[in-house]
Amino acid sequence: MDRRVSSVGGASLLAVLVASVVLAGIARRYDVSGPLALVVAGLLAGLIPGVDGIELEPDLVLFVILPPLLWSAGLESSYVAMRKNTRRIGLLAVGLPLVTTFAVGIVAYHTVPELTLAAALTLGAIVAPPDAVSATAIGRRLGLPRQIMTLLGGESLLNDATALTAYKVALAAAIGTASSWGTPVFTFALAAVGGTVIGLATGSLIVYVRTWLGDSLVESAIGLVAPFFIYLLAEEVHGSGVIAVVVAALILGQRSTKASYATRLQDTAVWKTLQFVLESFAFLLIGLQLPTVVAELKGISAQVLAIASAAVLATVIGVRIVWVFLMAYVPRKLSRRIRENEEAPTKSQVFIVAWAGMRGVVSLAAAFAVPVTTLSGEEFPGRPQLVFLTFVVVVGTLLLHGLTLPWIIKVLDVPGDDAHQDALAEAAAQTKAAQAAADRLDEIMAKQRPDTDVPERAATILRHWNDRRSNAAWEQLGRSDDEIGEGPAAAFRRLRLEMLRAERETFIAERDAGRIDDEVLRSVLRGLDLEEATLDRD
Incomplete structure (x- = not known):
């Protein structure tokens, strides 16, 4: 019986994978935003009578979809550009997720009676990070300037580490247990340091092994399995798998100049194709979660959900706008070194960064990973509301930001790439x-x-x-x-x-x-x- 159910689930996922690639191909053919088209297609499919929701498996996202997408984005990122923007990226990737976690947690705690403070903070950590898939996919299509893409790309590559670590701490408190490896501060330190060390070690080792082999086919094969191995290894030692994969990918991207031309050409073709497939799959999966999310809301007040949804979504968007504008100008006012070394951003550039806060499949995966019960055997406080609010934030930001960004870029007359x-x-x-x-x-x-x-x-x-x-x-x-x-x-x-x-x-x-x-x-x-x-x- 279990084998039959597993086969049906596998067949469903395979069907979703095929459908996502076909729909994304059609969207490209007619120059339509693929991410938005896939999300809408998934939502519409979920409304068809008789179509059961395909529940998103957290491990599928965190251990199968996320590592190669982070790896691909890391390979394409510029280490030189990210190093020049370390301060700005740090404020976006570390400061903003933590501020968003607490702000959303407080709002959710006061608008959803069922949520405890720890559960509300768990929700805040879940919706805090803009998604790497969403930011890069939509940003590439819109042709955003390189400076903006560097900030958004660097943020989305690293903010998952901050948010997922905060998620572990808040979730541990919500289910009635402390982190098994120490205090929250130690947890953050271990995640950052452990992930960085593993990323540096594995990245350097992979560069050496690929150079020693000198076989483009084997080198590409090693590159394909590397993100999964690195992510799993980092998570096993309680480091950040996200940071480990990103650091290793940046090393390989920086040292790709030492590889043979055949390896570079093959890697480019392989990763562009894989990136297209996985991104399409992830966005269609987001839309298909609607039936599963709605099914868990029986008996819950629609008015409470509406008020909480509006409040949480507004908080997610508002906090980002306020934080981005404050961090763009306040440090410049306080530091002469920043004024001398960094070019002053225009208000239009700052607003684009502030408005490009799309959430994605990682947030949904974290929400579905919340256990049904606590350690005491009681139901997790407000879990259906938590999952629903996460879905609202993900779909809401994708559609709102994704649909309005092209218009805003045109109105603000933001120049394209250099x-x-x-x-x-x-x-x-x-x-x-x-x-x-x-x-x-x-x-x-x-x-x-x-x-x-x-x-x-x-x-x-x-x-x-x-x-x-x-x-x-x-x-x-x-x-x-x-x-x-x-x-x-x-x-x-x-x-x-x-x-x-x-x-x-x-x-x-x-x-x-x-x-x-x-x-x-x-x-x-x-x-x-x-x-x-x-x-x-x-």
């Missing part, structure tokens, strides 16, 4: 790279034995193409050099590969010196990798 500035920086770096490639070619040709004139003819062609590549970077800002093909002889391929290595080294040096952004580096490395792939026939 495309022109990136193109200028890339052109400047390309000039240096072309010079490095020419110097490398001259160095190689000086050591050649002039047995035949074939290498010299190849060198002449390469010099001409190198000049044209450098000029094109200025004449056609932002466009790729796909017109460069492979040479007709082995000598041509060998020399061109050496030049590509010189260009790659120069671009990396420009990134390390802070003259180009990681996003620019990834763009040009992909062009070099693709060209190297066409030249390498082994």
Whole structure:
């Protein structure tokens, strides 16, 4: 019997997975926001008579969906940019979730009679963190400026660690037990330090192992299983699995320049596909929770639920707006160092960050993970209301922020990504790279034995193409050099590969010196990798 039920549940999840990919593909085809379309589709599906709710399994989200999405986001993040914005990201990823936890807890405690203070704080911790999936998925589609995406991405990568740790502490108090590994302060310290240490150790180890193997297929396979292993390992020692995965991913992303072109190209294709599938699956799952949530509300006052829903949702949104504006301007007023070292944000940029607080599937998973009973055997106080309010906050923020952000960006005239500035920086770096490639070619040709004139003819062609590549970077800002093909002889391929290595080294040096952004580096490395792939026939 158990096996049959398990098979039915697995079949349902498989159907949801297939449906989510199909619906997301259709949304992309018609240029509709995939996350919002999937959430609405799930909500509508739940209203169809006879369609049973598919209850979200917390372990499925926390141990299967979350780690690879954090890993993918970490690989795409810029360590350099995050380091420059450490203070701002810290205020968003640590300070804001804690403030939201207490604010929502107090409001929920006074609007939902069934909730104890500990249970209300548990709700506050559950809805405190904006979701990594929601922030990056919707932000990418809207084309938000890189500075804003750096803040939102850094926040969403790390705030889950803060909120989930606060959730453990509040939940322990609500069910009648203390944290098994010490006081709340020690719990936070252990989560942060443990997660960071494990992330640093495993990230460095994975880089070493992948380099030692030198096999792009195996390297990508290791990358696929790494986030699950790291997350589980960190959680087993009571560290933060979120921090561990993010730290390890940042290390691999920063050191991906040392990997082979085949590994980089393969990793990019694999992770973009997996990210698309998992994000689609997560958003459809959110909408499908409506029947399950509503089924638990029998006998509960609709008026109380309506008042509590409005109050909690308004608190979640309001606290974020107040906190973001205060932290954007108050520290600048108090610190001359901040004024001198950090560019002043515009009010429109601050408001976009304040308004982009979409919650997601991690909050729902945490809500469903709340036990039905306490240690004393009594029902967990206000659990149905807690789950319902979490659902309201998740769906409410997704729809409200997701639907209004494009309009707000247009009204506030927020500029898009720094495309022109990136193109200028890339052109400047390309000039240096072309010079490095020419110097490398001259160095190689000086050591050649002039047995035949074939290498010299190849060198002449390469010099001409190198000049044209450098000029094109200025004449056609932002466009790729796909017109460069492979040479007709082995000598041509060998020399061109050496030049590509010189260009790659120069671009990396420009990134390390802070003259180009990681996003620019990834763009040009992909062009070099693709060209190297066409030249390498082994």
